Amino acid sequence: MKQVALFGAGRIGGIHAANLAGLPGVQLKYISDPFAEAARRLAEKYGARADAHPDAIFQDPAVSAIIIGTPTTTHSALIQQAAAAGKHIFCEKPVDLSTARAQECAEAVAKAGVACMIGFQRRFDPSFSEAKRRLDDGEIGTPEMLVITSRDCAPPPIDYIRSSGGIFRDMLIHDFDVFRWILGDEAVWLSATGASLVDPAIGRAGDVDSVVVSLRTRSGRLCQINASRRAAYGYDQRFEVLGSAGLLACENLRPTAVCQMDARGVHLDKPEHFFLQRYREAYRLEIEHFFQQLETGASFRTGIADGVAAQRLADAAARSLASGQAVVFD
Incomplete structure (x- = not known):
């Protein structure tokens, strides 16, 4: 059973939470959002724990993957934190609003040896x-x-x-x-x-x-x-x-x-x-693909290089x- 954390409890976070809840072998353990009430409502709906403190989530050794559905301006920081914590990453587009910053994220992911998929759902x-x-x-x-x-x-x-x-x-x-x-x-x-x-x-x-x-x-x-x-x-x-x-x-x-x-x-x-x-x-298919590829070790259809x-x-x-x-x- 893969335990995962979802960052973002807005409309795209709600889509990912519903899809994660329907995946066999995946447990949505945490939902984090600065708007605590939004996180609480979504967590209650899917049997997760609402937690607004990213550090506690990144330090939990049971969490193997992070799903990022937060506003764009937060993506790169969360990617780098997740990589440093050794967590696999699924992140909504874009990686960042700056190409240089997006490249820094790609380098952090490569250095950490974790997998990172970018949500180009089309x-x-x-x-x-x-x-x-x-x-x-x-x-x-x-x-x-x-x-x-x-x-x-x-x-x-x-x-x-x-x-x-x-x-x-x-x-x-x-x-x-x-x-x-x-x-x-x-x-x-x-x-x-x-x-x-x-x-x-x-x-x-x-x-x-x-x-x-x-x-x-x-x-x-x-x-x-x-x-x-x-x-x-x-x-x-x-x-x-x-x-x-x-x-x-x-x-x-x-x-x-x-x-x-x-x-x-x-x-x-x-x-x-x-x-x-x-x-x-x-x-639904992209998040399913994310966990299938983690299981097999195969490459993602949309890696962080595609985001850059x-x-x-x-x-x-x-x-x-x-x-x-x-x-x-x-």
Whole structure:
């Protein structure tokens, strides 16, 4: 029985707590959050112990793994503490808001000899995973171009925007990971442009809410990411990859697959409204993968090196937006 501790009792912490509780061979021992009442409620629900003191958790020899679902600004410190304590780590994206700090975390993990997985849950989405399998099996020939659409249903609160690190580090970090994963290649050129079209308050907070990022890889493959903080019709998450012998497209997930046709037209459900619903199964599969790989000693599908690489692209996009110039990578 693996005993684990969960840091974070917010909405993503709640998802992880529920999934951990359903895993055989795993016991959720502690839940820690600065908001003691939130930790207490979640711990009571899943038979864990609420503890707001990380040091006591890290010092417990029975705890073998740490799950980090806290705000981004706390990730790197918790990763380094967990590594120093010899605990295996699952951490939500991003590793940190700074590439240099993320690299320090990767070095701390390597030095400690512990395992660290980063929560890029889109790699575990059943449709995305199937598209990747078919691509790797050569079913559309050689991949040439990837188009990613990434649109939230509504922008987050302005207070969140101010501390998020910006749209590239907060939101598009997932899309940069999908770009690297699907094309199996690294960027040599990146250009980003953006505007504040959804909410002027986002612009006043120093961020943009609508962006287009273009990338070129070492092998000459192309990618375009278009993203917005608002889609009135639901949470819009799609991609298509064009290959030499065909195309693979992943469409939105809807509450039902019912299609009604009548005199008024053709009617489908709108896409799922929020990321917690859209990636419900992906969140379950990723945490299952974490413990399966710990058991076998095999590599994670999304290691800390992937977190550092996505952060590097996010930083480059922010520089490109600020300067109006493309970024060329060594």
